[in-house]
Amino acid sequence: MYQLLKRFQSMDRRWVFLGMALAIVIPTLYPVHFPTKVDERVQSLYDRIDQLEAGDTVFVSADFDPASRPELEPFFRANLHHMFSRDVNIVIGSLWPFAPPLVTPMIEDLATQHGGVYGEDYAFLGFKLGNELAIKMIGDDILKAFPVDSRENVTADLPIMSGIRQAQDFELIVSVSAGFPGTREYVLQIQGQYDLEIASSTTAVSTPDYVPFYKAGQLFGLAGGMPGSAHYEQLVYRDYPVEGVRMMATQALDVLNLGHLYIIILIVFGNIAFFLTREVEE
């Protein structure tokens, strides 16, 4: 027993990686059904967006890159689907240079599915460099921040932008944020100053930092990491399966549970092995 525990402690780390690969691939191929409970923060986000009326305009800040795509793409897609299906006008911008090539196909895909007309039902203003200063500009004068959209149209000439001059003119702001600049900067720079309603979808790593913003009412909703995206998907696509839609975060949630279980087992066994072998050695 002592030898076995000792071998377990000095096991080649590559076996741990192989175990993790299996813990991810097997449930991805053969899903196990775990019941889930929608998080209150995601429910709040969903409810507020569900209250929007046709013709309301929402600004979505797509601030993510390929590295955070698995966590945030499902939310981004579900969020656009949710708003398109309610005839809400969507204006999208980005503060991350890698976001435009990533989100443009998603936006076009969703717009085509819902018959959205560019410039009237939705618009993508493209990328704006400048981090906090860019956010300040969005707060003060969005037409100055994005003088032309991603298709080189003059932003002020787009029908969707009529009556919109600054962030305050949007009904809501949804920040899909993978880090800096993102939700935190929106809250610090313009949320309080203009009393804006902001919701956030963020990576798991950033979630603990943003929970205090939600608790303080600075965010009206928060979808954190893969579970947040999965819960939002489950609220939006209630009548799943829908043709042409794959709920990526939902299918990943089971896998996430088993991945965590694998790590917990390793931690528990590692500690047991450590303490038992130490006792024997002493």
Next chain:
Amino acid sequence: MITLPLTSVLLTATPLTATHLTAGSLIGIWVSIFLTLAIFSFLYEDNPIYKLAEHIFLGISIAIGATEIYYGVFKPNLIDKLAEGRLLSIIPLILLVMLLLKMTKKFDYMAKVPIAFIVAAFAGVKLTGEANANLMTQVAQSMPNLPEVYREHGIWSWDADGAGVFSSIFLVLGLCACLLHFYFSAKQTKSMAVVSKIGIIVLMLSFGASFGYTVMGRISLAIGRAQELLGLDKPPIDVTITSGGDPINRMSLVRMISFGTLILVIVFLAVWQKRRTQSEE
């Protein structure tokens, strides 16, 4: 509780009409799969395939970053404005040149001016936001209105993830204990030591939660790659590779490519390992 037919998540009803997969898309799928497996090969050992993928990633990142900065900053804010004859734009140009002088030995002191400008502007922008939205609002929220919390959630609400009077009191006491732990000018009496220990426990709980979320984030990334390698990143769709050819399920096609590439990477690693061992001998 929401119950979803999860098996149907993987096997969605009717596949959409078959679309033609161009050679470009096919190469794109293969490159994506190859680079993913090349990066994962580092888990076995640092090797030439990993190095190749790493250098490609670095090169592309720098190229995209440089292009974005040129077209997003320099061109609209400096070059276009100078071309329009707006002479005030010379000021940022001068500051830019002064900043670049940092690389010289003789005039490096001149870089202090633009650096001071950047620091001051950054501090000005950050300070108001931090003071207003972070400090004031968060401090105010750290003092919960207990009667209101009791009315809303009672002592402890399972439905609201443990919100209630108990959690609110724990929050206030934990916050005070953490602050007292960092209060170094007080004499370390027995009672202070106890409070300080409680502060450490609360900090550990907080770090543990953050670490847990970080682990979750990393596993999520791995799942994202697994979904792509297994062809589960797109809705079920039939594709044709040759014009007028038989349609094939995209998911099956991606899995075939992934499997083939995996074999290729494993064979490469085996050969590389063998040659390395031989050369060491």
